[in-house]
Amino acid sequence: MIPLQFITAFLMLFMGFYAFLYKRNLLKLILALDVIDSGIHLLLISFGYRLEDGTLPTAPIYTGYETLKGTPMVGPIPQALVLTSIVIGVCVLALATALTINAYRHYGSLDINKLRRLRG
C-alpha cells in the first residue's frame, strides 16, 4: 500500500497545477505557485524517514551529550536542502507580487486574457 505522505504530496501538486492552468486572476496564479512549492517540500522531507524494528527514530539533535549515542536517527540531509528551497520560494513570491502591482498600474485589470498589447 502506498504510504499516506506520498498521497498528500501528490494531491497538493495536482491542486496547484489545476489552479495554475484554469484560473484567470493573477493573484490566484501566484497562490498556486506557493501550493506547488509546499507539495514538493513535503515529498522531499518524507524520503528521509527510517523504519527500525524495535525503537522509533528521533530527531537528529543531541540535547544531552551522552544519552543519545547509539539510537537511530532520522536522516538530516533532506531537511537542510528543503531549508534553502523555502527561502527561494519566498523570493519568487516577492518578485511576482511586485510585477503584478506594476501590471495593474499599466493595464487597469488583473485578467490575463486582457494583457495582450506589447508596449514600450
Add this chain to the structure above:
Amino acid sequence: MKRTFGALALLFILGVLLIVAHPNYGLKFGLGGKEWQGYRYTDQYYIEHGIEEVGGTNIVTDIVFDYRGYDTIGEATVLFTAIAGAVALLRRWREDYE
C-alpha cells in the same frame, strides 16, 4: 479541448504516482537496518562525526553552515537580489511627480 487537456494532466500525475511510490519497483519509503548502511552512508557519517568535527549539537545547522556552506552563500545571494529587485520595481516613475 480545454477539458480534455485537464483530464490528461490529472491522469499523467496519478500515473506517475502509481509507478514511483510503489513499494516493489520504485523509490523505497523507509530504509532501515542493513539497507540504511548500504544506501545512506553519508547521513550516517554526518550523524556520527558531526560533534567532534564542527562542535554544534544540532546536526541540521552544522550541515547547512559547515559541511554544505557553499549552498548557503548562493541562497543569501538570491535573497539579496530578489529583495533589491522588488524594492527597485516599486519606486516613483519620472512621469508622476506631483
Add this chain to the structure above:
Amino acid sequence: MSEDMGLIVKTMARATIPLIGIFGAYVIAHGHITPGGGFQGGATIAGAGVLFLIAFGLREAEEHYNHKLYSVLEGLGGLTFLGASMLGLSVAFFYNVLWHKGGVFAGEPGTLLSAGYLPIMNLAVGLKVFTGLVSAMMAISLYRRWKE
C-alpha cells in the same frame, strides 16, 4: 490602510510585539544547540514588524522607518557572513579555524560559546532576513498609484 485598527487591537499589539522580539532573538542565538537557526529566527522577528504595520496604520509606521538604515544593515549582514567564511583561507575555503585552534568559541559542545563560527553566521543571516523582509513589506504598502 492609513487608519489604525481600534483600541483592543492596539493594546494587544503593544503587549505582544516585545515578546515576539525576545522569542525570535532566543531562536537565533541558540541556533547551534536547539532546533532553529538564522533563517527561522529572522522570519519570526519579521512577523513582529508586520504586526506593527497592521495594528498601528501606515501613517504611524512611516514615521518610524528610514530606508537608508535598513538597506545598510542588510548589506552589513551579507558581508559579515562572507567574511566569517574566509577566516581559515590558508587551509581551505570554509575551514572552521576558530574551533580547531582554540580561543573564545572553543568550549565544550552543548554550551553557548561552543561551535567555531556558527554563532557569528547565525546572527548575520538573521539580521539579513529580518531587514530584507521588513523593507519589502514597507515598499509594497507605500506605493501610490492613484492621484488622490
